[in-house]
Amino acid sequence: MTMCYDVTITGRRKEGAPGEFCRRKTNMLKIKHFTKSYKGGTKAVDDLSLTVEDGDIYGFIGHNGAGKTTTIKAVVGIMDFDSGEIEIDGMSIREKPIECKRITAYIPDNPDLYDSMTGIQYLNFIGDIFVIPKAEREASIKQYADLFEITANLGDLISSYSHGMKQKLALISALIHKPKLLVLDEPFVGLDPKAAHIVKQLMHEMCANGSAIFFSTHVLEVAEKLCNKIAIIKNGKLLRAGSLEDVKGDESLEDVFLELIDE
Numbered sequence: 318m319t320m321c322y323d324v325t326i327t328g329r330r331k332e333g334a335p336g337e338f339c340r341r342k343t344n345m346l347k348i349k350h351f352t353k354s355y356k357g358g359t360k361a362v363d364d365l366s367l368t369v370e371d372g373d374i375y376g377f378i379g380h381n382g383a384g385k386t387t388t389i390k391a392v393v394g395i396m397d398f399d400s401g402e403i404e405i406d407g408m409s410i411r412e413k414p415i416e417c418k419r420i421t422a423y424i425p426d427n428p429d430l431y432d433s434m435t436g437i438q439y440l441n442f443i444g445d446i447f448v449i450p451k452a453e454r455e456a457s458i459k460q461y462a463d464l465f466e467i468t469a470n471l472g473d474l475i476s477s478y479s480h481g482m483k484q485k486l487a488l489i490s491a492l493i494h495k496p497k498l499l500v501l502d503e504p505f506v507g508l509d510p511k512a513a514h515i516v517k518q519l520m521h522e523m524c525a526n527g528s529a530i531f532f533s534t535h536v537l538e539v540a541e542k543l544c545n546k547i548a549i550i551k552n553g554k555l556l557r558a559g560s561l562e563d564v565k566g567d568e569s570l571e572d573v574f575l576e577l578i579d580e
């Protein structure tokens with residue numbers, strides 16, 4: 318029986334399932350010694366390093382004010398930082414911001430879309446930015462709008478959308494350009510259970526197709542079920558990062574999180 322071995326970046330050999338496709342993993346997101354202070358001296362994140370590989374669904378958890386959104390905003394290139402390095406698919410977000418953004422999608426915790434556009438105008442606007450061919454764009458919009466059950470609302474102004482509908486529109490706008498890296502800040506807040514279920518399925522599908530997902534959440538049950546890797550941050554410092562099994566051991570993720578946060 319042929320065994321498959323995957324050589325990691327550290328040179329360690331990881332044993333895979335027999336017959337599994339053998340290939341080297343790609344670092345879709347590499348954060349190295351990231352440090353960010355705000356005006357007034359608050360050090361929001363201090364020397365944080367982690368790596369997200371293709372195929373990963375990577376959960377980023379921490380208490381309120383821990384530094385998750387600060388890290389996420391730097392990763393997607395909308396916030397500068399003091400020191401360290403952030404690379405998307407091997408490219409520096411500082412040196413090649415456009416190239417990085419071309420292959421990344423970001424959905425903030427509170428999607429602030431253009432209220433004066435209709436849903437379809439917004440999706441076509443995103444389609445233009447990412448140069449998605451017309452036929453492919455129309456097919457993707459139809460597929461995802463049907464899935465999230467907002468096809469009938471696409472002609473309405475975004476100002477008339479509920480919070481959940483805005484989130485669905487933001488998700489569709491992210492999915493139609495097939496990002497290699499999807500970054501989400503609290504993606505499940507405000508979504509109804511059916512939409513949340515669809516998002517989880519889509520996350521698995523994207524990762525099976527070689528993309529990577531990095532997202533923050535306070536919902537530890539979801540993180541435990543969905544993620545293969547987890548990072549825990551407290552007061553701007555990374556406490557633990559790695560595979561779900563390594564981070565939580567035999568305990569529940571909630572127990573480990575509460576123990577670490579209370580230390």
Ligand SMILES: Nc1ncnc2c1ncn2[C@@H]1O[C@H](COP(=O)(O)OP(=O)(O)OP(=O)(O)O)[C@@H](O)[C@H]1O
Nearest residue numbers: 355356359361379380381382383384385386387388
């Ligand atoms: N614009 C800002 N100016 C000054 N301080 C800020 C700013 N944004 C965030 N902070 C501070 O940086 C720290 C990290 O905040 P951040 O928003 O990254 O936390 P978070 O983990 O995303 O929290 P939450 O779970 O509540 O969303 C906090 O102490 C916060 O008060």
